[in-house]
Amino acid sequence: MEAFSDGVFAVAITLLALNLVVGGPDHGSLFHKLLHQWPVFAAYGVSFFTIGIIWVNHHALFDLMNRVDRPMLYLNLLLLSFVVAIPFATTTLADYLRDSGTSGTTAGVLYAGVMEGMSLSFTLIFVHGLRTDLLIAAPPPEERRAAVLRFGLGSVAYLVVMLLSLVGPVATLVGAGLLAGYYVFQRTPDAPGDVPGI
């Protein structure tokens, strides 16, 4: 399952860069065109590292399982269905990043919504791993509720990012970027076998 998931993560993260396009040499200075394209580059950066973080945490979580069952395979597919939608949500957010009206908010909600779906699927995978005997080094029953809450923090955070879309799409992107930065630089496992969600 890891090989397939790795493949999907790798293709999705690389397809992100298909959005990086500037017109041909007919339409003015390349430098200004690149500057004008900053939303595309900013959205690319945030999405690239978000997919990267999920991939890192995905490995950390599945390394704690010796085997998987069929429901786990389908929960993993659910997660991947959101991962695969990230390039689409990213392009749309970049396209509408200068839109201060309703469409800008819609683009932000779409982006944060895909991230939320991904985050919730990942929490479902964790919960299913806890309930069955798939997850080794699982915390004792009395600590599981706390572990799930800690794991599911990302799902709450992306709800906040979704609310930021009311301010505008730039706020959504900054929120998602800060969240990604937090996971890269700050979020450390609290205990052996404690995998950060997202």
Added chain:
Amino acid sequence: MEAFSDGVFAVAITLLALNLVVGGPDHGSLFHKLLHQWPVFAAYGVSFFTIGIIWVNHHALFDLMNRVDRPMLYLNLLLLSFVVAIPFATTTLADYLRDSGTSGTTAGVLYAGVMEGMSLSFTLIFVHGLRTDLLIAAPPPEERRAAVLRFGLGSVAYLVVMLLSLVGPVATLVGAGLLAGYYVFQRTPDAPGDVPGI
């Protein structure tokens, strides 16, 4: 062979999402454009989980083989040639999902036809595995006919889905979606080593 097949499944499932495109910010409200695009999202969802199910069952089947021969490699290529065509069939179905005329039916037949080709190739792989000594835990000879029929149920089901195209492309998509849902939620192996086809 698994790595290559996993790669093809992963790329095909991710390329599906390339169909998810909305126009730039010039052409009206993003919300209405997303609503208007429901055929694309619906077709994406059905095809994503169909490819996912084939991948799950593909692994389950090849895990029952210790080695493969050259004919098996080429039968696997035949299967993958249909998997790789799914994004094309999906876009075409989505493009014509509102077409209640002949072209809508053609799009439905094309979609169900690609699924049928995939399903038949998968059954051929199973039959070849049974006939040679490649498949471990193969049922005894007197039960093989029944096993092939049970495995090949998906091929019959996709013929029914193809007939649904006469009603219209939406019926095709609903049929394929129900079939995928059945395989995710209901279809359980009847015996150890009993792999569901599709």
Added chain:
Amino acid sequence: MEAFSDGVFAVAITLLALNLVVGGPDHGSLFHKLLHQWPVFAAYGVSFFTIGIIWVNHHALFDLMNRVDRPMLYLNLLLLSFVVAIPFATTTLADYLRDSGTSGTTAGVLYAGVMEGMSLSFTLIFVHGLRTDLLIAAPPPEERRAAVLRFGLGSVAYLVVMLLSLVGPVATLVGAGLLAGYYVFQRTPDAPGDVPGI
């Protein structure tokens, strides 16, 4: 190296299907558009199975090596540079398949040329494996010349396919298709460790 090569083969074989596109529902009957697109489907089929065959033979050859050296890695890259160009050559051939003039011939020469480059790189890999101690089960020195000639038959065959381009692009495609069919159905290793080239 296998994982990377498998990935490149998998992506290249799947990108082939990106050429499969029909216009939206505005421009006439889907059935006629699909019929009109036969060059695209024919070229897709031939290229799909050609890449598939190279992949099968690539594995068979590298399974005979316990390790690789740096020149072998770069020879493999040379091979992959042609594999990756196959989707481009395929689209171009399909675009010009109805062109009976010079451009049709050019498209055929381009297609056969990419195949020839691939075939020659593959022969170089075999020769380098023979000359160094990388290839296990290598034939004794006095039989090596014959082994290289037998391995390099595909390079000669693709020269013939290139000459067929003078007749027209359809002749090129038919030639390449027959060659692929020959490798799938007829070409069997003459001896243990005898890998067919292409």
Added chain:
Amino acid sequence: MEAFSDGVFAVAITLLALNLVVGGPDHGSLFHKLLHQWPVFAAYGVSFFTIGIIWVNHHALFDLMNRVDRPMLYLNLLLLSFVVAIPFATTTLADYLRDSGTSGTTAGVLYAGVMEGMSLSFTLIFVHGLRTDLLIAAPPPEERRAAVLRFGLGSVAYLVVMLLSLVGPVATLVGAGLLAGYYVFQRTPDAPGDVPGI
């Protein structure tokens, strides 16, 4: 981690070939169109082998590590974020290769800049491997400074390539091509465990 990185390298190197496009049969002789497209083919060749070299050296470096830590995973993501941007930088350079003005220089700086970012990330990975106990067969402390300098030579070379952009985009491409050629044909490890950077 290798599987994911291999996947990203494989997809990025194959996406390069998506730039290889000639117009349909309506617009003049295919032969002249192919000739006219030489910038695309030249840029494709240089970028293909540059990604190939990084992949070869990436494997050589990570084969010297028994395990990786989280910072290493994120440094690897940083490297991959530049690898994934290479197809974009390549298309842009090809589009502006005939532009002798400011935009041509911008395209050259962009291309060399992406390569520089890749080279610097790769050096950071080497330095992090040296500082922690991740890199086995690491040189003794007094030789590490020299090893880092030797490893980081590519970063200096790409700065020179960036300066060549002042001459024009063709000079950038030729410089990058010569650098790739040097790494393929000349650069040999100075010592066991001495991995060439780029």
